[in-house]
Amino acid sequence: MAIRVRFAPSPTGQVHIGNIRTAIFNYLFARHYNGEFLLRIEDTDLERSTPEAIAKLFECMEYLGLDYDGEVMYQSKQAASHIAAADELLKKGYAYYGAPDEEGRKPVFFRIPFDFANFPMIRTVGETEIVLHDGSETTVSASGISFFSLTAKGKAAPMACCLAGLADARYFDAEDKLIFDTAAVFDRILNGEHFKFTGAAKVKFTRHEVTYHDLIKGDMAKPLDGMKDQIIVRSDSSPVFHLANVVDDIAQGVTHIVRGDDHVENTYRHVLLFHALGHTLPDYAHMPMIVNAAGKPYSKRDGDAFVGDFRKKGFLPEALFNYLSLLGWSPGDDREKMTKQQLIEAFTFDRVKSSPAQLDMNKLINLNSQYIAEMKQSDFVDMAYTFYHDITGEDVAMDAFKPVAELMQSRTKTLGQVDSWKYFFSEDFSYDQKNCTKHLTNPEIRTALVEAVNALTQLGDFSPENIAKTIEKTELDHGLAHGKLFQPMRLAVTGVAGGADLNKTIALIGREKLAERVNSALLTFK
RNA sequence: GUCCCUAUCGUCUAGAGGCCUAGGACACCGGGUUUUCAUCCCGGCAACCAGGGUUCGAAUCCCUGUGGGGAUGCCA
Numbered sequence: 001m002a003i004r005v006r007f008a009p010s011p012t013g014q015v016h017i018g019n020i021r022t023a024i025f026n027y028l029f030a031r032h033y034n035g036e037f038l039l040r041i042e043d044t045d046l047e048r049s050t051p052e053a054i055a056k057l058f059e060c061m062e063y064l065g066l067d068y069d070g071e072v073m074y075q076s077k078q079a080a081s082h083i084a085a086a087d088e089l090l091k092k093g094y095a096y097y098g099a100p101d102e103e104g105r106k107p108v109f110f111r112i113p114f115d116f117a118n119f120p121m122i123r124t125v126g127e128t129e130i131v132l133h134d135g136s137e138t139t140v141s142a143s144g145i146s147f148f149s150l151t152a153k154g155k156a157a158p159m160a161c162c163l164a165g166l167a168d169a170r171y172f173d174a175e176d177k178l179i180f181d182t183a184a185v186f187d188r189i190l191n192g193e194h195f196k197f198t199g200a201a202k203v204k205f206t207r208h209e210v211t212y213h214d215l216i217k218g219d220m221a222k223p224l225d226g227m228k229d230q231i232i233v234r235s236d237s238s239p240v241f242h243l244a245n246v247v248d249d250i251a252q253g254v255t256h257i258v259r260g261d262d263h264v265e266n267t268y269r270h271v272l273l274f275h276a277l278g279h280t281l282p283d284y285a286h287m288p289m290i291v292n293a294a295g296k297p298y299s300k301r302d303g304d305a306f307v308g309d310f311r312k313k314g315f316l317p318e319a320l321f322n323y324l325s326l327l328g329w330s331p332g333d334d335r336e337k338m339t340k341q342q343l344i345e346a347f348t349f350d351r352v353k354s355s356p357a358q359l360d361m362n363k364l365i366n367l368n369s370q371y372i373a374e375m376k377q378s379d380f381v382d383m384a385y386t387f388y389h390d391i392t393g394e395d396v397a398m399d400a401f402k403p404v405a406e407l408m409q410s411r412t413k414t415l416g417q418v419d420s421w422k423y424f425f426s427e428d429f430s431y432d433q434k435n436c437t438k439h440l441t442n443p444e445i446r447t448a449l450v451e452a453v454n455a456l457t458q459l460g461d462f463s464p465e466n467i468a469k470t471i472e473k474t475e476l477d478h479g480l481a482h483g484k485l486f487q488p489m490r491l492a493v494t495g496v497a498g499g500a501d502l503n504k505t506i507a508l509i510g511r512e513k514l515a516e517r518v519n520s521a522l523l524t525f526k
Numbered sequence: 527g528u529c530c531c532u533a534u535c536g537u538c539u540a541g542a543g544g545c546c547u548a549g550g551a552c553a554c555c556g557g558g559u560u561u562u563c564a565u566c567c568c569g570g571c572a573a574c575c576a577g578g579g580u581u582c583g584a585a586u587c588c589c590u591g592u593g594g595g596g597a598u599g600c601c602a
Contacts, residue, residue, distance in 0.1 A: 008602095010601095010602060012602095042602070044602085045601080045602075098600090101600080107600055149527085149528080151527065151528095155527085157527045157528075158527085159527085159528070160598095217531070217532095220530080220531085221530090222529070222530065223529075225529095226528070226529045226530085226598085227529090227598095228598080230599095231599085231600050233600090234600040235600060236600080238600085240599095240600070240601090240602090241601070241602045242602095244602095245602085260596095261531075261532095261595080261596065262595090262596060262597080262602095263596095263597095263602095264530065264531065264596070264597080265529085265530065265531095265596070265597040265598075266597085266602095268530090286531090288531095288532085288595090289595075289596085291594090291595075293536095293537090295593095295594055295595075296594095296595085297595080297596090323538095326538065326539080326551095327538070328538090328539095329539095330538085330539055330540070332540075333540085333550090334540080334549085334550045334551075336538090336539090336550085336551055336552090353532095353539080354531075354532065355531090355532050355533065355594090355595090356532080356594080356595060356596095357537090357538065357539090358537060358538075359537090359538090360536095360537045360538060360552065360553080362537080362552055362553050363537070363538065363551075363552040363553080364552095365552090366551085366552055366553085367551095367552085369564090369565090373565080408564095410564070410565055411563070411564035411565065412564085413564085482561070483561040483562090484561095486561055486562065487561090487562065490562065490563095496563085497562065497563070498562055498563025498564070499562075499563060499564090500562095500563080500564085501560095501562095502561085502562075
């Protein structure tokens with residue numbers, strides 16, 4: 001069977017980094033097996049699903065090179081099929097109308113099935129009993145059972161579950177006398193009768209559980225007595241996520257559902273829904289979440305949480321794609337810097353971890369710098385040029401920009417750092433106060449500096465070689481050790497203590513600015 | 527509260543009962559190269575959550591506890 005997966009985001013304006021990682025894993029999996037990678041936009045929340053938000057989503061997909069197959073499905077256009085599915089469930093007895101809202105409209109509930117034999121994913125665990133708080137009331141009806149269990153501290157804890165969870169429950173009082181037998185009145189319950197009683201001290205029943213196999217987490221199970229029936233159509237007739245999601249997955253012929261960890265609980269219901277709708281189940285893979293330094297879900301409060309943030313900061317899509325692939329997955333060997341093709345070849349779900357991963361900005365930056373280092377120089381120049389303009393708002397001639405970018409590429413980790421190249425092009429840059437005070441206040445140095453500048457401005461050929469010779473000569477003339485003028489000169493001209501080769505830097509800045517800057521720096525720092 | 531998942535250096539991870547004195551990468555610290563910074567090279571620091579089992583032998587299997595996450599919506 002051909003593999004078919006989908007990425008099904010809600011367009012909410014920004015694409016979350018955890019979300020796009022899910023897309024990446026879907027993509028890697030599909031491409032690894034030569035399957036299809038579909039896109040479905042879950043735009044049922046009309047408030048937030050704006051055309052701009054959708055455009056942003058496409059932009060992110062394109063940025064990261066997540067090319068999808070076939071037509072995009074818009075969930076909002078599938079409402080009719082969702083309702084049809086609800087009707088089918090109603091007809092089959094797997095759904096029922098719930099209590100009406102203030103306007104008398106009724107929602108539709110999906111009933112956790114109690115015809116266990118028809119559901120192969122439901123299995124019998126065995127006889128179980130739960131201790132109840134016998135002073136509290138138990139309610140049994142077709143829409144579920146509510147009761148109070150007895151906590152270790154002797155308190156009553158409210159619980160609720162679907163009818164299926166306690167389908168054969170027998171309730172006993174403190175003297176062990178049977179006070180209510182569900183099976184005996186099952187038909188009456190289904191007919192709408194509500195039964196209420198107090199005094200139950202324990203309930204005995206056959207526990208059943210829903211099972212599914214997760215490609216990442218392994219065999220999973222959840223007891224029915226821990227599940228409640230779920231609304232699938234709201235009283236305003238709009239389909240709920242659970243229904244829409246499953247129906248759309250059926251419509252798109254999805255074979256593997258790869259999504260976040262937070263959907264594990266939903267899955268127990270979804271497999272039931274798939275089967276009740278008469279379809280074979282897809283395989284599931286639930287990915288661990290991305291968390292922040294405190295171990296909490298990574299959110300916008302943690303800084304860069306959206307794909308757009310990373311793009312803006314100057315991370316290359318290849319680096320971000322590579323890094324995100326490595327979060328919760330590894331190829332099994334020591335490779336880390338991998339091309340998309342290598343990632344596709346190496347990707348399998350059995351190598352995905354099932355515990356959450358923390359996003360490490362340092363590692364991302366390091367990986368990004370590796371990608372930048374091996375960029376074609378001309379590509380780097382072009383990209384840096386765009387970034388420089390976008391970040392500083394300054395227009396610089398390409399002729400002037402190009403040599404600077406070429407000089408700086410090897411020491412650039414993110415494109416966002418082009419901001420620090422300002423001293424090459426404008427006077428709008430800041431001085432490192434501490435270092436300037438340290439290096440520019442010595443009288444001997446100041447005198448030598450002025451003289452060096454005089455000599456430099458009179459240089460016929462303002463080349464890095466001549467600049468180097470001139471500075472060295474000045475040092476010699478003033479009895480200064482070789483290199484004594486180096487740091488003062490750099491600070492006076494660029495404002496900072498580090499940077500590319502000083503002579504090349506000065507050559508690029510030019511003799512006019514050189515003189516102005518040294519003079520003004522000497523006035524500022526005395 | 528209940529249910530589900532989870533637990534190896536600060537971080538991402540390797541590890542499927544003996545290949546583990548636990549490997550790699552990032553970060554950090556030291557050294558070399560660079561008259562500075564970055565790169566690069568060399569070296570170092572640093573972990574199996576705790577307690578019980580099973581076994582000749584456990585990071586690996588089991589149980590309990592603890593920590594973390596998720597779910598418990600007419601959100602998705």
